[in-house]
Amino acid sequence: MSGLFDLPSDLQHSYLGLVGLHLREALIPVAAGLLLALPVAQLCVRLRWLYAPVLGLTTVLYAIPSLAFFVVLIDYTGQTETTVMIPLAVYSLVVLVPAIVDGVRSVPQETLDAATGMGLGPVRRYFQVQLPIAAPAIVAGLRVASVSSISLVSVGMLIGNQGALGNMLYTGMTYGRPRLIWLSVISTAVLAIAVDALLVLVRRILTPWMPRGTRPRPAVDPAAADRLATDGPGPAATARKDAAR
Amino acid sequence: MITFGSRAGGSCQTRRAFGVLIRIDAVTKRYPDGTVAVDRLSLDIPDGAITVLVGPSGCGKTTTLRMINRMVEPSEGRILIDGVDSRQQPVNTLRRSMGYVIQNAGLFQHRTIVDNIATVPRLLGWNKGKARDRARELMERVGLDASLAERYPYQLSGGQQQRVGVARALAADPPVLLMDEPFSAVDPVVRKGLQDELLRIQDELGKTIVFVTHDIDEAVKLGTMVAVLRTGGRLAQYAPPAELLSDPADAFVEDFLGADRGIRRLSFFSSAGLDLLTGPVVPAGATAEEIAARDTGGSPRLLVTDPEGRPLGWAEPDALAAGPVDAARLLSYGRPFVAGRDSLRAALDCAVLSPTGWAVAVDDTGRVTGVVSQQAIGDAIRTAHAAGAKTEGATGAEPDGTAEPGTDGTAAKAAR
Numbered sequence: 285m286s287g288l289f290d291l292p293s294d295l296q297h298s299y300l301g302l303v304g305l306h307l308r309e310a311l312i313p314v315a316a317g318l319l320l321a322l323p324v325a326q327l328c329v330r331l332r333w334l335y336a337p338v339l340g341l342t343t344v345l346y347a348i349p350s351l352a353f354f355v356v357l358i359d360y361t362g363q364t365e366t367t368v369m370i371p372l373a374v375y376s377l378v379v380l381v382p383a384i385v386d387g388v389r390s391v392p393q394e395t396l397d398a399a400t401g402m403g404l405g406p407v408r409r410y411f412q413v414q415l416p417i418a419a420p421a422i423v424a425g426l427r428v429a430s431v432s433s434i435s436l437v438s439v440g441m442l443i444g445n446q447g448a449l450g451n452m453l454y455t456g457m458t459y460g461r462p463r464l465i466w467l468s469v470i471s472t473a474v475l476a477i478a479v480d481a482l483l484v485l486v487r488r489i490l491t492p493w494m495p496r497g498t499r500p501r502p503a504v505d506p507a508a509a510d511r512l513a514t515d516g517p518g519p520a521a522t523a524r525k526d527a528a529r
Numbered sequence: 530m531i532t533f534g535s536r537a538g539g540s541c542q543t544r545r546a547f548g549v550l551i552r553i554d555a556v557t558k559r560y561p562d563g564t565v566a567v568d569r570l571s572l573d574i575p576d577g578a579i580t581v582l583v584g585p586s587g588c589g590k591t592t593t594l595r596m597i598n599r600m601v602e603p604s605e606g607r608i609l610i611d612g613v614d615s616r617q618q619p620v621n622t623l624r625r626s627m628g629y630v631i632q633n634a635g636l637f638q639h640r641t642i643v644d645n646i647a648t649v650p651r652l653l654g655w656n657k658g659k660a661r662d663r664a665r666e667l668m669e670r671v672g673l674d675a676s677l678a679e680r681y682p683y684q685l686s687g688g689q690q691q692r693v694g695v696a697r698a699l700a701a702d703p704p705v706l707l708m709d710e711p712f713s714a715v716d717p718v719v720r721k722g723l724q725d726e727l728l729r730i731q732d733e734l735g736k737t738i739v740f741v742t743h744d745i746d747e748a749v750k751l752g753t754m755v756a757v758l759r760t761g762g763r764l765a766q767y768a769p770p771a772e773l774l775s776d777p778a779d780a781f782v783e784d785f786l787g788a789d790r791g792i793r794r795l796s797f798f799s800s801a802g803l804d805l806l807t808g809p810v811v812p813a814g815a816t817a818e819e820i821a822a823r824d825t826g827g828s829p830r831l832l833v834t835d836p837e838g839r840p841l842g843w844a845e846p847d848a849l850a851a852g853p854v855d856a857a858r859l860l861s862y863g864r865p866f867v868a869g870r871d872s873l874r875a876a877l878d879c880a881v882l883s884p885t886g887w888a889v890a891v892d893d894t895g896r897v898t899g900v901v902s903q904q905a906i907g908d909a910i911r912t913a914h915a916a917g918a919k920t921e922g923a924t925g926a927e928p929d930g931t932a933e934p935g936t937d938g939t940a941a942k943a944a945r
Contacts, residue, residue, distance in 0.1 A: 398635030400600055401707070402649050402697075403624035416639045493639045493681040 288467070292459070295451055299467075305365075306448035306475060309440065310433040313369045317376030317429060318422075324377070325384035326410065335385060346378040350439050358443065368440035368447070375436065376429040383425025387418025420494060423487040427480050434476045438468075449475075550576040550705065550737045551597060556606035558592050558762070566592040567762035569606070574754075579731060579738040581752035583745055585785070589762030590741045594707050597739060598624045610705075625649055628698025628706040628736075633714050634690040636682040642668070642693055643678045649701040660700075667696040670733075672726055688719035695727070699734070706738045712747065724750055745786055749774065749793060757782050771797040795874035798913040800866060803876060803906065805890050805899025810834060813841060817850040828900065830885055833859060838896035840865060843885050865889040868898050873913065877906050 289299040297305060328335040353371035361367045391414050399413045415422075438450025445451050449468045456464030551574035558567040567589040574580045582590040595601040597608060599620050608615045615623060628649075636645050646664035651657070665678060671692045682690055691711060698706055712720045724747065731738060742748055748755045749770040757765040757773070759781055766778035774794035777783040783790075809828040811820060813835055823846075825831065830843040833854060842859025863883035866875045868890035879888035880903040888906065890898045 392635070394631055394633050394635035395637060397600070398629065398631055398694075399637070401598055401624060401627075401629030401631070403621040403652055404648075405621055408652075413637060413639075417637075419639075491639070493641075493683070495683045 288463070291452065291464070292455060292461075295455055296445070299471075302448050302452060303471065303475065306434070306437055306450075306472070307479075309365055309368055309437045309446070309448055310372065310475075311430060311479070313372035314376050314380075314426060314429045314433050316369070316373040317380050318426065320373070321377055321380035321384055325381050325388065328381065328385050329388050338381060342378040342381055345374050350375075350436065351442060354443050363444040363446065365440075365446055367443055368437065372433050372436055376433060379429045379432070380422075380425045383421050383428075384418060387421025387425075388414045390421060391417045416490075419490050420487055423483055423490065427483045430479045430483065431476045434472060434479060438472065550574060550611055551739070552609040552612075553593070553597075554607050554609060556593070556596060556603045556608060558589065558596065558601060559604040565762060567596070567603075570758075570762060570764055571606075572756055572764065572767060574737065574739055576737050577735040578753035579727075579740055579751050580754045580756065581740045581742060581748040582756050582758060583742055583748040583752075583785075584758035584765075585760055586743060587760050588758035590743075590758050591709055592762065593758070594709055594739055594741050597705075598627050598629060598707055600624075621652075625652055625701065626703050626705065628700075628703045630691075630694045630698045630706065630708040630711045632710045633687075634682075634694030634711075636690055636693055636697075638682050641679050641681060642673070642685070645682070645693055646697045646700050648697060649703075653701055663700060664696070667699055668693075670699070670730065671696045686719075687715045688723060691715060691719075691723055692726070695723075695730070699730075699736075704737055706736045708738060708740045710741055710743065713742070713744070720747075727751065746793075749796075757785060792874060792877075795877060795910065796872045798873040798910070799869065800871050800873050800876040800890070800909075801869040802912070803868065803873075803890070803901050803909050805868060805901055807899045809887075809900050810897050811849065812836065812838075813854065815849070820846055820850050827902070828885070828887055830860065830887075832862060832887075832889060832897065832900055834897050840889050840891070840897050843887075860884055862889045865891040865895075865897075867891060867893060873906065873910055876901065877903070877910070880906055 291297070291299055291302070295302065324338060328338050348371075350371045353374075354367055357367045357370055361370070395413060395417070396409065399409050404412065438447045438453060441447030441450040441454040447454065449472050452464050452471075453468035456462065456466075456468060553570055553572040553574070556567060556570050557565065559565050570589070570593060572580075572593075582593055584590050592601055596603050597610075597615070599615060610623075637648070640648075643661050643664040646667055647655075647657075647660035650660035650663055655663070665675060668675060668678060673689060673692050673696065677685065677689065682693070685693065691714075694711065698708075712723045715723065727738075728751065740748075740751055742751075752770050754767065755770050755773050756767045757778075759765045765785075766773060766782045768776075768778075771794060773782070774786060774790045774797075777786055777790070786793075806826040806828070808824040808826045809830070810832045811823065811834070813833050820831065823831065825846070829845075831846055831849055833841045833844050833849070835841055840862045841856055842862055844854050844859050848854065848858075861884060864879050866879045866888060870893070876888050876890070880886060880901070883889070886903050887900045888903075889900055892898050
């Protein structure tokens with residue numbers, strides 16, 4: 285018995301089954317977060333005064349431990365995947381909202397003027413001009429949110445086996461099986477790296493119009509990077525929080 | 530389509546009443562904080578011509594332009610497009626019927642050059658193939674190489690991007706083109722190329738162009754009509770460029786035109802009337818007798834030409850008579866002007882540049898047609914001014930400044 289990827293039956297999944305579950309529990313919240321963040325960010329772009337409070341709110345939400353979320357949510361959604369995914373979706377906002385807002389704001393005023401002057405209404409302007417030009421910044425946000433989400437899914441093990449690869453870690457610890465612990469940790473890391481690489485690829489495919497060797501705007505724009513580092517929970521803050529969990 | 534002013538050689542005789550395409554009628558723009566950007570401005574923008582709005586920053590020229598396509602809504606007054614209030618049609622329909630070109634082009638960085646140009650045709654519901662065919666056609670018209678079609682804006686130079694901007698504005702063949710300082714951000718050499726290109730395109734297409742600039746030279750070069758605005762958005766003068774240069778309405782306009790308006794005005798006079806002397810022109814192989822027989826018309830030197838009749842340089846008659854001349858020892862003739870096609874300004878410039886003080890006139894193929902002294906050019910300028918004054922006397926009451934000093938139709942601005 286005991287091939288590298290053989291799992292005890294109480295995990296109820298094969299290794300690949302767990303990987304699939306892990307990806308689903310991690311990425312559906314990011315997708316949901318994106319769907320929520322797009323309109324919120326657009327509101328923040330149109331109503332400038334709204335941005336600071338929204339940013340504050342997402343930060344506060346991000347500061348709530350997932351266990352606390354679970355305790356509240358279990359009454360409504362039970363010990364299910366949904367209970368794990370809702371907090372993850374909420375957490376992704378803290379990265380996605382500023383990423384989209386910065387991306388949309390990075391569209392040059394003259395580009396917008398040209399679009400308006402040529403007769404593109406607000407809706408066309410948003411979908412045909414602002415969103416495509418913001419794509420690199422949005423993908424950059426998605427990378428951080430996805431990696432963070434993949435590492436956070438494991439806490440789902442606390443509410444009865446909803447942690448996917450995290451369950452493997454828990455089982456490994458319970459039964460003293462280092463192989464399962466290592467497999468869980470390394471698999472989670474590999475998943476995070478793979479999803480990140482995939483998103484880089486997506487960005488390349490989406491943005492043939494970017495000068496080669498130029499990185500997405502948040503990374504090039506020192507002002508935006510500074511802002512993220514000081515008054516907003518950017519990638520660095522996220523990483524710190526991940527470590528703390 | 531007959532152009533409105535003198536640029537394409539329209540003289541007083543051929544000028545006719547033009548249909549006013551855009552009428553700005555007592556328009557005021559007042560912002561909520563009380564700033565008045567444009568103050569009761571009335572302007573009739575002629576059909577098929579380039580009308581330039583020029584003035585210092587803060588004179589409301591861009592605001593005025595943006596009120597035409599309703600990117601800024603007037604606080605008072607109205608704007609009539611072909612007699613119809615601009616507010617009577619949906620704003621985006623209005624904008625799609627007007628090409629819009631801005632500084633730095635404002636290209637869509639995420640779209641290829643053809644797709645940028647095809648923007649408005651696509652908005653108007655053309656299918657993709659037709660819109661792209663049209664885009665490629667326009668690339669050729671504005672002088673862009675077809676190989677750039679699938680490139681992205683970042684791969685183009687500033688001048689090329691601006692050409693794309695012009696092509697994009699022309700894509701749906703709108704009757705009106707609004708251009709907001711389109712050439713301000715490119716270097717002077719590229720700018721001159723773009724200006725010449727615009728004049729050429731305008732000659733071909735006859736659009737109604739409203740052009741905003743802060744550069745009076747650009748205004749005088751491009752404008753069929755020039756509206757000078759002063760700070761606070763009030764009209765200082767509205768006239769054809771030649772009239773602007775000869776009769777500035779007040780000290781502000783005069784100051785804005787700069788110190789050398791007299792010289793620049795010469796651009797509007799043709800060199801065709803100059804009395805060219807052929808006496809001082811001799812072929813390189815002329816004999817001493819031939820040289821002695823020349824009536825030099827007061828020129829102390831003779832212009833030596835090669836067997837094809839192209840100028841070589843100036844020489845003393847005595848040195849020439851003594852035997853064959855060494856081309857290297859001839860005195861430079863400076864730069865020749867094309868008789869008839871170039872303006873008096875070009876002729877005077879040649880005379881000033883020439884070490885002998887005499888300008889060399891050539892034909893289109895570069896053959897010498899004669900020489901003329903600074904003094905003779907001075908006489909021609911006085912004659913031209915006198916003729917201009919007479920024309921003004923005859924038609925001077927006309928507010929649109931039909932009183933043009935041009936003595937004939939060949940004083941094309943292309944000469945500059």
